[in-house]
Amino acid sequence: xxxxxxxxxxxxxxxxxxxxxxxxxxxxxxxxxxxxxxxxxxxxxxxxxxxxxxxxxxxxxxxxxxxxxxxxxxxxxxxxxxxxxxxxxxxxxxxxxxxxxxxxxxxxxxxxxxxxxxxxxxxxxxxxxxxxxxxxxxxxxxxxxxxxxxxxxxxxxxxxxxxxxxxxxxxxxxxxxxxxxxxxxxxxxxxxxxxxxxxxxxxxxxxxxxxxxxxxxxxxxxxxxxxxxxxxxxxxxxxxxxxxxxxxxxxxxxxxxxxxxxxxxxxxxxxxxxxxxxxxxxxxxxxxxxxxxxxxxxxxxxxxxxxxxxxxxxxxxxxxxxxxxxxxxxxxxxxxxxxxxxxxxxxxxxxxxxxxxxxxxxxxxxxxxxxxxxxxxxxxxxxxxxxxxxxxxxxxxxxxx
Amino acid sequence: xxxxxxxxxxxxxxxxxxxxxxxxxxxxxxxxxxxxxxxxxxxxxxxxxxxxxxxxxxxxxxxxxxxxxxxxxxxxxxxxxxxxxxxxxxxxxxxxxxxxxxxxxxxxxxxxxxxxxxxxxxxxxxxxxxxxxxxxxxxxxxxxxxxxxxxxxxxxxxxxxxxxxxxxxxxxxxxxxxxxxxxxxxxxxxxxxxxxxxxxxxxxxxxxxxxxxxxxxxxxxxxxxxxxxxxxxxxxxxxxxxxxxxxxxxxxxxxxxxxxxxxxxxxxxxxxxxxxxxxxxxxxxxxxxxxxxxxxxxxxxxxxxxxxxxxxxxxxxxxxxxxxxxxxxxxxxxxxxxxxxxxxxxxxxxxxxxxxxxxxxxxxxxxxxxxxxxxxxxxxxxxxxxxxxxxxxx
Numbered sequence: 049x050x051x052x053x054x055x056x057x058x059x060x061x062x063x064x065x066x067x068x069x070x071x072x073x074x075x076x077x078x079x080x081x082x083x084x085x086x087x088x089x090x091x092x093x094x095x096x097x098x099x100x101x102x103x104x105x106x107x108x109x110x111x112x113x114x115x116x117x118x119x120x121x122x123x124x125x126x127x128x129x130x131x132x133x134x135x136x137x138x139x140x141x142x143x144x145x146x147x148x149x150x151x152x153x154x155x156x157x158x159x160x161x162x163x164x165x166x167x168x169x170x171x172x173x174x175x176x177x178x179x180x181x182x183x184x185x186x187x188x189x190x191x192x193x194x195x196x197x198x199x200x201x202x203x204x205x206x207x208x209x210x211x212x213x214x215x216x217x218x219x220x221x222x223x224x225x226x227x228x229x230x231x232x233x234x235x236x237x238x239x240x241x242x243x244x245x246x247x248x249x250x251x252x253x254x255x256x257x258x259x260x261x262x263x264x265x266x267x268x269x270x271x272x273x274x275x276x277x278x279x280x281x282x283x284x285x286x287x288x289x290x291x292x293x294x295x296x297x298x299x300x301x302x303x304x305x306x307x308x309x310x311x312x313x314x315x316x317x318x319x320x321x322x323x324x325x326x327x328x329x330x331x332x333x334x335x336x337x338x339x340x341x342x343x344x345x346x347x348x349x350x351x352x353x354x355x356x357x358x359x360x361x362x363x364x365x366x367x368x369x370x371x372x373x374x375x376x377x378x379x380x381x382x383x384x385x386x387x388x389x390x391x392x393x394x395x396x397x398x399x400x401x402x403x404x405x406x407x408x409x410x411x412x413x414x415x416x417x418x419x420x421x422x423x424x425x426x427x428x429x430x431x432x433x434x435x436x437x438x439x440x441x442x443x444x445x446x447x448x449x
Numbered sequence: 450x451x452x453x454x455x456x457x458x459x460x461x462x463x464x465x466x467x468x469x470x471x472x473x474x475x476x477x478x479x480x481x482x483x484x485x486x487x488x489x490x491x492x493x494x495x496x497x498x499x500x501x502x503x504x505x506x507x508x509x510x511x512x513x514x515x516x517x518x519x520x521x522x523x524x525x526x527x528x529x530x531x532x533x534x535x536x537x538x539x540x541x542x543x544x545x546x547x548x549x550x551x552x553x554x555x556x557x558x559x560x561x562x563x564x565x566x567x568x569x570x571x572x573x574x575x576x577x578x579x580x581x582x583x584x585x586x587x588x589x590x591x592x593x594x595x596x597x598x599x600x601x602x603x604x605x606x607x608x609x610x611x612x613x614x615x616x617x618x619x620x621x622x623x624x625x626x627x628x629x630x631x632x633x634x635x636x637x638x639x640x641x642x643x644x645x646x647x648x649x650x651x652x653x654x655x656x657x658x659x660x661x662x663x664x665x666x667x668x669x670x671x672x673x674x675x676x677x678x679x680x681x682x683x684x685x686x687x688x689x690x691x692x693x694x695x696x697x698x699x700x701x702x703x704x705x706x707x708x709x710x711x712x713x714x715x716x717x718x719x720x721x722x723x724x725x726x727x728x729x730x731x732x733x734x735x736x737x738x739x740x741x742x743x744x745x746x747x748x749x750x751x752x753x754x755x756x757x758x759x760x761x762x763x764x765x766x767x768x769x770x771x772x773x774x775x776x777x778x779x780x781x782x783x784x785x786x787x788x789x790x791x792x793x794x795x796x797x798x799x800x801x802x803x804x805x806x807x808x809x810x811x812x813x814x815x816x817x818x819x820x821x822x823x824x825x826x827x828x829x830x831x832x833x834x835x836x837x838x839x840x841x842x843x
Contacts, residue, residue, distance in 0.1 A: 265780030396681035402667035
C-alpha cells in the first residue's frame with residue numbers, strides 16, 4: 049500500500065549551495081520529498097547556466113542532476129534587499145544549506161546566528177572544503193583536493209604508480225553525508241524544539257572513507273596502497289577478457305568459492321595444487337595466481353562468465369561503462385534509472401533513488417532542471433505574498449535578478 | 450542482561466533511537482556506525498562465531514584477530530549473540546525488535562524466508578518498525594540474488610571503469626580499471642541507507658513503519674551521476690579521457706600534490722607561483738581555450754618545475770596566491786594534521802583487547818551536540834554480560 053506522501057514531504061529547504069557537493073546533498077533531500085528553493089542570480093550565474101568548455105558543453109545545461117527537482121528563484125545577494133528576501137524564505141523553511149568558503153555567509157549577512165533571529169529552530173548545514181574553523185579553514189578546494197587532503201587519493205591507485213585524482217564522487221559523497229546529518233538534526237529538532245548548526249568538511253569525508261587505514265596509522269602500522277588487490281582475498285582482481293576494454297572483476301573469499309571458480313573456468317586440475325588449495329596459500333601466491341587468472345580469462349566472454357560465476361555463487365561483475373549501466377534491465381526495473389524531461393535529448397536518463405520505499409510515494413527524480421527563476425510566482429508570490437508590482441520593482445532594481 | 454541507560458547520550462542528535470543491525474558487509478556496518486555516532490543505540494546482532502567483519506582486513510595484529518575495519522565500523526555499538534536458527538535466538542531477536550525503531554539487515558535474499566527476515570514476516574509482527582534491507586544489488590530486480598564485494602560493486606556502479614584518470618592513467622595506459630581504496634562504494638550504500646532510514650523515521654507519524662530496499666550499486670551510481678548526465682549530453686566517459694586538460698597530479702621533490710586551475714585568475718596565480726618563467730609569457734597562454742587545447746605542453750613545463758620544489762613550499766605559496774593546491778597526504782599526515790587536531794576529528798577509544806587508540810569520529814560536527822563515542826569497540830556478546838569495562842552507567 050502506498051501513502052501519497054514522500055518521506056520528507058512538507059520539509060522546506062532554503063538552498064544557497066553552489067558547485068557540486070552542497071547541491072548534491074540538497075538534491076538527495078529533494079529525491080526524498082523535501083521542497084528545495086534554490087537561490088541563484090544573473091549576477092553570478094550557476095555553473096549549469098554557463099558553457100562548460102572544459103567538459104565539452106558549449107552552452108547552458110539542459111539537464112543538471114544536482115539541480116533536478118529543485119525550485120529556482122533569482123536573488124542578487126550582493127544587494128541588501130535581496131538578503132532580506134532570502135531571510136524571509138529562511139523564516140518559512142526548516143533548513144538552510146550553503147557551501148561557500150567559510151566566512152562568506154557572514155559577509156552576506158546570512159550566517160547562522162542572524163538566520164536564527166528569523167527562524168529560531170533553524171537547522172543549518174554549512175558544507176565546505178576544510179570546515180568552518182581551524183588553520184586551513186580558508187583553503188579553497190575542489191573534489192580532487194578533498195581527496196588529496198583527506199587521504200583517499202594517496203591510497204587509491206596502482207601500487208607502483210602515483211596517487212589518483214578523486215573526481216565528482218568525492219563531492220557527492222560529501223553531499224550524501226550532509227543529507228544524513230540534516231535529517232538527524234531534524235529528528236533532534238522534533239524532540240527538542242531547538243536549532244542546530246552542522247559543520248561538514250569535505251576533506252573529512254575523504255578521511256572517513258579511509259577510516260580503517262587511519263586506525264592502522266594511529267597504531268603505528270603501515271598501510272600500503274592495494275590497487276585492485278586485497279589482503280585477505282585471492283584471487284581478487286580486474287582481468288582482461290576476449291573483448292576489447294571489457295574487464296571482469298572477481299573476488300574469491302574462501303575455498304568453496306575458489307573450487308567453484310575453477311569449475312566454471314574448467315581448471316579443476318588446480319584444485320589440489322598446493323600453491324592455491326587454501327586461503328593462506330592463495331594469498332602467499334597471489335601474484336602467481338593472478339598471472340594464471342589473466343591467462344584463463346583472456347579468452348572468456350566477460351558478461352557470460354560473470355553471469356555463470358554469480359549463478360554458482362562467486363562474486364563477479366563486468367567493469368561497466370555508463371552505457372552498460374544505461375542498458376541494464378535490473379537498474380531500470382528498480383527505477384534507479386529514470387527518463388527525465390529534456391529538450392535536447394528526449395531519451396535522457398537520470399539516476400533516481402537507490403531505495404524503494406514500501407509505503408511512501410515513489411522517491412527519486414520527479415522533475416528536471418528548472419529554468420532560471422521559474423518558480424518565483426510560487427515562492428515570491430504565494431509564499432512571501434509579493435504582488436506583481438512589487439516584484440516588477442525589485443526586478444527593475446536588479447534585486448530579483 | 451543490562452538495561453540500556455542512555456542519559457549520557459541524551460544530547461546527541463539521535464538520542465533515544467534504537468537500531469538493530471545484522472551485518473556481514475561494510476555497507477550495513479557503516480550505516481549502523483553513522484547512526485551510532487549520531488547518538489542512536491545500535492546493537493549488533495551477531496552469530497555465535499561473531500560478525501565476519503571481526504576477521505576483515507586490515508589487521509592490527511599478526512594473528513589476524515583484531516580488525517582495524519571492524520574497530521572503525523563498530524566503535525560505539527553494542528553486541529549481542531543472536532542465532533536465528535534456534536528458538537532462543539528467535540525469541541531474543543523478537544524481544545529486541547519490539548523496542549527498536551530501525552532494523553537494518555544485509556542477509557542474502559535467499560536466506561530470509563527460513564530465518565523469518567522477509568519484509569512481510571517482520572511487518573506483521575512489528576508494524577511500526579523501519580526495516581531496511583541493504584544489499585550489493587538490492588533485494589528486488591533480476592540481480593537481487595547477485596553477491597558482490599566492494600571490488601565488484603564499484604565496477605558495477607561505473608566509477609571503477611572511470612578510474613584511474615589523469616596522471617595515473619597516463620603512466621600506465623595499458624592497465625585495467627581500478628577500484629578506490631577500501632569500501633567507498635559500500636560506504637555510499639551505507640550512508641544512503643542511514644539517510645533513507647532516518648527519512649522514514651521522520652515520516653513515521655504519517656506512514657508508520659515501512660520496508661526500504663536499498664542497493665549499494667545504485668548508491669554509488671547516484672554518487673557518480675555526473676557520468677550519466679554526460680551520456681545524456683552525448684559523451685561516454687572513459688578513464689583515458691576523463692582528465693583535466695592541464696593541472697592534476699604532480700610529483701614534487703618529496704611527494705605528490707594536486708593542482709587545479711579552473712578559473713583564469715587561478716592560472717595567473719600558477720604562473721606567479723612558478724616565478725613567471727619565460728615559457729609562460731607566450732601569447733597563446735592568455736587564451737583559456739588554447740590552454741585547454743595545449744594542456745599537455747603546459748603540464749610538461751609544470752612537471753619540470755614541480756620536480757625541483759618541495760610539497761610544503763609549493764602548497765603554502767599556492768594557497769597564498771589563491772591557487773587550489775593540496776598535498777597528497779598519507780594516513781600518518783592526516784593523523785598528525787593540525788587542522789584535524791583543531792577540529793577534533795579523532796577521539797581516543799578502547800579496542801576490544803583493552804588497548805587505547807584514536808579513531809575518526811565523524812566528518813561533520815553538530816554545534817549544540819558535540820558528537821562523541823558512547824562506548825569502545827564491543828567484545829562479542831558484551832551486552833549479555835553483567836558489566837563491561839569502561840561502560841558508563843553500568
